[in-house]
Amino acid sequence: MTAAPAAPSAPAAPAAPAAPAAPTAPIASGAAPTAPAAPAAPASPIASGASVIDDTSALNTARAAQRLLTIHIISDSIGDTAATIAAAAATQFANLECIIRRLPNVESITEIKGYIKRLIEEDDGREIVIFYTLANQDTVAAFKEFISDKDVYAVDLISPAINTIAAATNEEPLGAPGLIRKTDKEYFARVGAMEFAVDHDDGRNPEQLKSADIVLIGSSRTSKTPLSIYLAMHGYRVANVPLIPEVTAPKELFDLDPARVFGLMSQAQLLSEIRYQRLGNAASVAGSYAEPANVQRDLDEARALMRRIGCIVVRTDNRAIEETAQEILRYYEAAFPSHKPPIKQYY
DSSP states (O other): OOOOTTOOOOSSOTTOOOGGGSTTOOOOTTSOOOOOOOOOOOOOSOTTSOEEEESSTTHHHHTTSSEEEEEEEEESSOOHHHHHHHHHHHTTOTTEEEEEEEEOSOOOHHHHHHHHHHHHHHOOSSOOEEEEEOOOHHHHHHHHHHHTTSSOEEEESSHHHHHHHHHHHOOOOOOOTTGGGOOSHHHHHHHHHHHHHHHTGGGOOGGGGGGOSEEEEESTTSSHHHHHHHHHHTTOOEEEEEOOTTSOOOGGGGGSOGGGEEEEEOOHHHHHHHHHHHHGGGHHHHGGGTOHHHHHHHHHHHHHHHHHHTOEEEEOTTOOHHHHHHHHHHHHHHHOTTOOOSSOOOO
16 A cells, blocks of 8 residues: 555645645754644654554554554563564564554463454454463463464564573473562662662762762763663662753762763764754753853863763763663673672563
8 A cells, every 4th residue: 555645636726836845944953843833744753664653542643654564462461572572673664654552461362362353353454463472381382273274473472482491401481471570679679779860860969979889970961861760770779960061060979989980971963953952942042052062062071070080981972772871881890790780680
């Protein structure tokens, strides 16, 4: 199906295609993005691959795409593992609009059969694609038998991993769902780390910096808070401190082991664009915050302070949070090999 919104056959004035001339104005490097009023080009919102919509709330909007695919997640837990893999796989297909629908917390093969029967009865002309994570191998076997004579594309995401570990260790798997998310001491350790990150975000409670495993410092908009939260999900107690021109950094920073402190740096131009986007309509009254020259000054002063502290400097420009976090953890674990967070690393 090839949706072609390029020639909508204007009903009143077929001779003057003047309207399409305006929507192509790009956002100026310093302008606030205030005029997305003309939805003339319903392109996929994720340029690097397929757009992935979790659940069906945007189903009607997605039908305008060139190709629509629904990936059904069936899980005896909440389905996050399968949904993440489905989303990652879908981004490899630029012409697909993907809907992710979940059937979580299934307790019996009867429930699964009923769900698949309804999909077959709907028969909307699209392929039935299922990604499933089921810990109980009897349920897996029953599921595979049930779909063996049906026009269904199904991927078992967890059984091969379980079977490989079982073969390598001669251990018998438990076959119990949801163990990765049980509320045990590891769960509460993660919650504690998250609370610590929130309580020590943006320079709060500097007198407690010595209680942190990791301290992030950097200019405004260098991803300090997202990195803090991500690392906290791994069980690390993280504080972050903004480096603001003409504001004295907390003295406690200079009492820390430099191996625990990480300075975050970015390119001035990229940081300027991010700041302008953040300002939005306020750019006209607070634009100096995002002006490239001022941003460069902020970065230069931040770099000078990082040298005084003697901390490791990590680039955050054009990098995913996960990638930056992994670099920080490599340095941290090399400096403190005996310190491990009290949780298993699942991410």
